[in-house]
Amino acid sequence: MNKDIIQPPEQCNVAIIGAGPSGLAAATELKKLGVESVIVLEREAQAGGIPRHCMHSPFGLREFKRLYNGKTYANELSRRAIKNGVIICLKSSVIAINKGGILELSTPTGIRTLIAQKVIICTGIRETPRANRLISGQRPMGVLTSGALQSIIHLKHKKPFQRPVIIGTEMVSFSSLLSCRYAGIQPVAMLEKNARITAKWGLQILAKLLGVPIFYKTCLDNIIGKKEVEAVKINIGCAAVKKNSEAIKKVLPCDGVIFTGEFIAESSLLRMGHLDVDPSTGNPVIDQFGRCSDNDYFATGNMTHPVETAGYCWKQGRQTAKQVYASLKGELDQYQRRIHIISTNPIIKYIIPQILTLTVKGDYQSGKHITMNGFQIRVSKAVKGRLSIRSGAKTLVQKKINSLPERRINLEFPSSILSEKDDADIPLQLHFENR
Amino acid sequence: MPITTQDQKKQKTAHYDIIIIGAGSVGCAIARKFTLEGARVLTLEKGTDILDGASKGNSAILHTGFDAPPDSIEQSCIADSYQEFMLLRDKLHLPLMKTGALLLAWTDDEADQLDSILQQAHYNHVNDAQRLSAKVILNKEPQLASHVKAGIYIPKESLIDPWTTPFVYMHQAIENGAQLICSCEVSNGKFDGEKWQLETNQGKFKATTVINCAGLYGDLIDQQLLGWSAFQIKPRKGQFLVYDTPANRLIHSIILPIPNKISKGVVICQTIFGKLLVGPTAEDQDDREDTSVTTETLQMLQKKGEELLPALANESINASYAGIRPATQFKDYQIHYHNKKNYMSVAGIRSTGLTAALGIANYVFKQLQKEKSLYSPLDTIIYPKKLNQIAECETRDWQKEGNQGIVCHCERVTEREVATALEDSHLPINSLDALKRRTRVTMGRCQSFYCSARLAEITETYFKRPIALDIGQGKENE
Numbered sequence: 001m002n003k004d005i006i007q008p009p010e011q012c013n014v015a016i017i018g019a020g021p022s023g024l025a026a027a028t029e030l031k032k033l034g035v036e037s038v039i040v041l042e043r044e045a046q047a048g049g050i051p052r053h054c055m056h057s058p059f060g061l062r063e064f065k066r067l068y069n070g071k072t073y074a075n076e077l078s079r080r081a082i083k084n085g086v087i088i089c090l091k092s093s094v095i096a097i098n099k100g101g102i103l104e105l106s107t108p109t110g111i112r113t114l115i116a117q118k119v120i121i122c123t124g125i126r127e128t129p130r131a132n133r134l135i136s137g138q139r140p141m142g143v144l145t146s147g148a149l150q151s152i153i154h155l156k157h158k159k160p161f162q163r164p165v166i167i168g169t170e171m172v173s174f175s176s177l178l179s180c181r182y183a184g185i186q187p188v189a190m191l192e193k194n195a196r197i198t199a200k201w202g203l204q205i206l207a208k209l210l211g212v213p214i215f216y217k218t219c220l221d222n223i224i225g226k227k228e229v230e231a232v233k234i235n236i237g238c239a240a241v242k243k244n245s246e247a248i249k250k251v252l253p254c255d256g257v258i259f260t261g262e263f264i265a266e267s268s269l270l271r272m273g274h275l276d277v278d279p280s281t282g283n284p285v286i287d288q289f290g291r292c293s294d295n296d297y298f299a300t301g302n303m304t305h306p307v308e309t310a311g312y313c314w315k316q317g318r319q320t321a322k323q324v325y326a327s328l329k330g331e332l333d334q335y336q337r338r339i340h341i342i343s344t345n346p347i348i349k350y351i352i353p354q355i356l357t358l359t360v361k362g363d364y365q366s367g368k369h370i371t372m373n374g375f376q377i378r379v380s381k382a383v384k385g386r387l388s389i390r391s392g393a394k395t396l397v398q399k400k401i402n403s404l405p406e407r408r409i410n411l412e413f414p415s416s417i418l419s420e421k422d423d424a425d426i427p428l429q430l431h432f433e434n435r
Numbered sequence: 436m437p438i439t440t441q442d443q444k445k446q447k448t449a450h451y452d453i454i455i456i457g458a459g460s461v462g463c464a465i466a467r468k469f470t471l472e473g474a475r476v477l478t479l480e481k482g483t484d485i486l487d488g489a490s491k492g493n494s495a496i497l498h499t500g501f502d503a504p505p506d507s508i509e510q511s512c513i514a515d516s517y518q519e520f521m522l523l524r525d526k527l528h529l530p531l532m533k534t535g536a537l538l539l540a541w542t543d544d545e546a547d548q549l550d551s552i553l554q555q556a557h558y559n560h561v562n563d564a565q566r567l568s569a570k571v572i573l574n575k576e577p578q579l580a581s582h583v584k585a586g587i588y589i590p591k592e593s594l595i596d597p598w599t600t601p602f603v604y605m606h607q608a609i610e611n612g613a614q615l616i617c618s619c620e621v622s623n624g625k626f627d628g629e630k631w632q633l634e635t636n637q638g639k640f641k642a643t644t645v646i647n648c649a650g651l652y653g654d655l656i657d658q659q660l661l662g663w664s665a666f667q668i669k670p671r672k673g674q675f676l677v678y679d680t681p682a683n684r685l686i687h688s689i690i691l692p693i694p695n696k697i698s699k700g701v702v703i704c705q706t707i708f709g710k711l712l713v714g715p716t717a718e719d720q721d722d723r724e725d726t727s728v729t730t731e732t733l734q735m736l737q738k739k740g741e742e743l744l745p746a747l748a749n750e751s752i753n754a755s756y757a758g759i760r761p762a763t764q765f766k767d768y769q770i771h772y773h774n775k776k777n778y779m780s781v782a783g784i785r786s787t788g789l790t791a792a793l794g795i796a797n798y799v800f801k802q803l804q805k806e807k808s809l810y811s812p813l814d815t816i817i818y819p820k821k822l823n824q825i826a827e828c829e830t831r832d833w834q835k836e837g838n839q840g841i842v843c844h845c846e847r848v849t850e851r852e853v854a855t856a857l858e859d860s861h862l863p864i865n866s867l868d869a870l871k872r873r874t875r876v877t878m879g880r881c882q883s884f885y886c887s888a889r890l891a892e893i894t895e896t897y898f899k900r901p902i903a904l905d906i907g908q909g910k911e912n913e
Contacts, residue, residue, distance in 0.1 A: 106838075108838055108840045134734060139726070147885070148888065157907075158906060159905075184906065272681050
């Protein structure tokens with residue numbers, strides 16, 4: 001097995017951490033732009049990232065104008081990267097990131113160091129497991145996330161249980177339903193704390209077709225079973241996350257629990273390193289070019305905005321590659337004044353970029369350089385109202401919104417962000433007013 | 436590893452000097468002690484692995500005993516154990532993180548108690564314990580909440596590896612001739628005036644002396660074998676919250692509260708596995724097995740942690756768990772020698788068992804020595820070669836050549852480590868829990884999001900209850 005694994009070199013132009021859709025897209029694009037050595041560091045034994053264990057379609061429409069399932073799509077991404085001269089080093093885990101693009105790696109042959117001129121971090125996302133949700137109960141086997149379930153089913157052709165309960169109704173929750181069906185697993189129910197599913201309307205019909213009831217306004221109260229899951233206690237009629245004493249508690253026999261969605265950035269490398277992380281979300285702090293708080297580092301893909309489709313991440317990866325290319329040539333060096341965007345309302349789940357970097361003159365979006373198209377914002381619950389970006393008392397840009405949670409909201413960058421006092425690099429505020 | 440009929444026959448006819456019931460931290464240390472003293476030792480463990488009861492969920496602190504009840508057996512065992520641990524740790528490769536502890540007062544009332552705690556520490560021969568002002572404390576631990584009043588610094592309180600340590604004790608016992616049988620539950624026993632015959636689900640076993648180290652079942656074993664027990668086990672649950680690796684930079688010392696009568700209170704400390712621990716609670720319950728956590732209590736721990744260490748609010752939680760301490764109605768350890776029956780009860784070892792194990796083993800040995808000396812110490816003692824290290828203060832396998840790559844990314848557990856653990860002939864693995872305790876797999880932030888598929892594959896033929904079954908297999912069964 002190890003003889004197929006390429007050992008990372010000691011130096012390269014660009015090192016990319018993570019061989020998922022955004023990482024492979026960025027790597028391929030950088031080679032196309034003519035960058036000499038582009039190394040992708042992948043900790044798994046296979047490239048492709050999460051799509052490897054997504055058996056469902058559609059994948060690849062945006063990228064290849066073809067309809068693939070996840071596995072074929074993942075293979076296609078790495079095939080094209082390698083064809084363009086990208087070097088993918090498998091089983092290479094980045095252990096630490098340091099100033100100066102110095103990466104410490106663990107490989108099957110021990111510790112190594114790789115020095116890169118620029119680094120793109122695209123370590124993706126994972127689901128919020130049971131522990132972070134502070135769920136009551138014992139800790140039997142058979143409690144897992146849909147990512148774990150799908151990799152067990154689709155990569156290893158195994159199944160961990162027969163009659164699980166599914167927690168959540170995001171896209172991935174329905175994808176798990178399909179995986180269960182493929183493996184001959186019959187879920188007993190899906191639990192949704194709100195009054196409607198989180199995924200786009202219509203998917204509840206899929207659950208109905210598969211004979212899986214969705215319990216709305218229902219929370220998981222307790223996991224029962226010492227060695228194996230025997231049942232779960234559920235709270236029917238719970239008001240959102242908060243426990244309501246009037247809620248009806250019911251015991252639902254089952255043999256497993258699948259925690260789905262509530263995606264979070266896999267940003268522990270940043271948290272343990274020198275790069276800024278948004279403390280409340282764990283998302284890397286980036287500017288309009290995708291640059292981290294150290295200008296040698298970029299972040300892209302789902303870790304910057306949990307969660308979007310593979311196609312979206314692929315596109316963002318390509319775009320980030322162009323920005324990295326400009327950065328390699330020193331063209332972004334003039335953008336150094338950092339203006340933070342601070343959110344003042346807890347309803348805002350996150351905004352990216354969290355920083356705009358300006359030239360000395362105050363430009364942050366000169367025509368020559370590709371930046372993100374604008375801000376991306378998500379809210380934590382269904383809201384109607386007005387979003388605005390303000391500098392002091394002055395509103396720079398605003399937008400009416402009517403959004404559900406887990407939906408992407410686009411907000412254009414303001415044409416100019418400087419107030420009358422041009423030299424004051426004060427933070428901008430993201431406001432939200434209810435309607 | 437299944438026991439063959441031939442092995443079983445051998446065991447049934449064999450006569451042991453000592454049978455130890457229960458392979459927790461204390462049972463492992465006692466097995467080691469008696470084996471090295473030349474006794475033929477058999478340990479019977481009800482669980483599928485050692486440390487499967489009370490010993491699996493503790494806070495992994497090597498206590499100095501500064502706050503132990505003065506003149507108690509507990510205090511003397513802790514003190515003796517601490518010294519012996521320090522003497523043995525190089526030879527046995529036992530990981531240790533010297534952190535020191537700060538016992539902190541957060542109110543004026545609490546501050547008033549510091550002097551008597553310091554007196555007690557000095558009385559217990561922890562002479563380097565000293566009082567510190569709030570200023571010095573905050574200088575030492577700048578992330579602590581600023582309303583700290585004063586505290587006591589106990590430099591020698593340290594962190595140890597809660598699993599490798601007793602594992603090494605048992606390993607050394609086995610390498611020097613001891614036997615261990617897991618999944619073996621004692622159901623009855625008779626003493627004929629000279630020897631014991633124990634009945635178990637795996638047959639009968641004979642020994643001169645029985646040592647009851649059954650932890651949470653200590654009183655029940657006494658009742659079964661003696662017909663009565665001098666104590667009653669009062670299970671006391673402790674819930675813990677574990678914060679992810681980045682949180683462990685927030686604090687260096689073990690942060691202790693002013694203890695109350697029931698427990699040592701909620702501690703904040705690093706773990707030797709590079710995490711940050713907040714806990715335990717102290718909840719009395721009747722159930723000896725119920726290690727469930729509750730949302731409300733975990734939220735309380737979270738709040739408590741943030742109150743003392745405000746920066747915790749921005750850190751992410753890695754895991755939660757609960758352990759059960761085998762408390763009794765008495766404050767001190769319940770170590771009773773029934774000399775007419777060649778029977779020793781070692782019970783009521785609450786939260787200090789991991790620390791005190793070596794001392795308890797010495798204490799028990801001395802008690803038995805008074806009566807007879809049937810065996811003499813081994814001429815040459817085998818010291819096990821360095822086992823795989825899972826503590827962060829040691830060199831780990833991912834840092835070494837030939838590790839075959841990482842399988843559990845969060846905890847950096849390599850393929851080679853898992854393979855080695857699965858092939859251990861002394862202490863075979865047949866559950867995920869056992870594999871976790873040897874390697875740390877699945878214990879990280881993702882809680883097996885990334886590694887469970889690969890683990891399901893590697894461990895397929897080893898676990899009694901596999902992580903997953905083949906899809907085809909399940910279908911045939913339907």
